[in-house]
Amino acid sequence: MGENDSSDFETWISNFCSLYGHDYYVEVGQDFIEDDFNLTGLSSIVPYYKEALDFILDLEPEHEIKIKDQALVQQSAEVLYGLIHARYIITKPGAQLMNEKYSKGQFGCCPRYACNGSKLLPIGINDTPGVETVRLFCPDCFDLYLPTSSRYLNIDGAFFGSTFPGFFIKMYGLDNPNLRPSDDLKIFGFKIHEGSNVGSRMKWLRATPSTDEELREFDEVD
């Protein structure tokens, strides 16, 4: 390594991260990928593992890859990179890079009015690749939202993983639900009765204990 500093050389990783819709990804440090320990178990998940890893690290393949296999290796390289990415962002340097994006609001803001523009974090509800696309987590209402732009419709959630937002909010001390309940629905200024066929059913979802009795109740739920 080290000879890739010529200005017109774009690494596989920086190219991958600059593709359309890939702006949620950070560039995984080369040293992280080169440490075999960090890749434990991935060789049995990703086909063409060795070749894919060479792609990611911009290494000449040991054996020439047949033209018909090139697309498959490229696809494997993307899955492999994604899975490494999910592990990298729950390390300190990875989380720091994610924090740069988070601070700029690059993962978007909570669409919930009462959350007042609280910044979101990407999450994969499922850690297996190919199951579900990326979702967004709001640390204030601890709810999950779909990205509003269609460019993220093909981004695999597993490439961010289910642990990332939890890890991130712990690391940066954002791990406090901060629910501001929304107003009740009213008709000509009057609250709709609970027993009505359109009466409120979801208040619990945004409720926080506030009265003495509720606080006592809250202490006892453990």
Added chain:
Amino acid sequence: MAPEHHQFAQPQQDVDGDGDEYISDSGSDFNEQWIDWFLGIKGNEYFCDVDVDYILDKFNLTGLNTEVEKMSKVIDMITDGLDEEYEIGDKERDHLEANANKLYGLIHQRYIITTKGLNKMHLKYKNADFGYCYRVYCELQHLLPIGLSDHVGVSTVKLYCPKCEDIYNPKSSRHAQIDGAYFGTTFPGMFLQTFAAEVMPVHPVERYIPKIFGFNIHQYAKLARWQELQRNKQIKRLTESGINVANVMNGYNINPDGSPLKPPVVSSGSRSRMRSSRSDK
């Protein structure tokens, strides 16, 4: 000064796309020109068309003369289109225009809670003209516009989700500039009451608790458990007053014994079959 209203023999299109020219398609109902133009402006997709008859009925405009200047001229503008021969300067036209927008918006607030208006908004709702709820567990529930106040200038329009009963910001910045008073505080409640049998959803009880390597984060898990307790108390209260809430309209997606219905099992598959949740539209 650019002449705004040339007389063309041919129907004239809004060539530059910024919606500032009247389309004079000679054959159609001349009376609806201003409203058609207004509804065609990008960002005005949430509005429905208010009947001219409704606007011309003085009773429906009660109290609005304190909100709008040059009321009768503005009404003429909305219902007739301003006479093309009528000589006014750009400044006055802009002033009238702004007042016309405001008057139309305030009439709209009243109109959409009438039977006719509700029906028009129902069509728009079915068509998802107000967008979808982006909350994952709401599964692209269609939204309804809501005003946080009935007075102009207090806050912009928001969106109400009948499934999670929460209020959201519009996704598009154009919609985020529209005054909430033009939809009002009463509309969603009235809408749901009117079309309850058809539109009231079953409420999802699934929710997410942040985890680290599969373990719940304590602060969130504790609050979630307390919230669940509140839900169970409500279920008990409703059941005791004879209201069935097990997997029915405006109930919860729970079994008759109160346990949550299992969320659909997600099978692992190829990436192309990945659940993207918006491909199902």
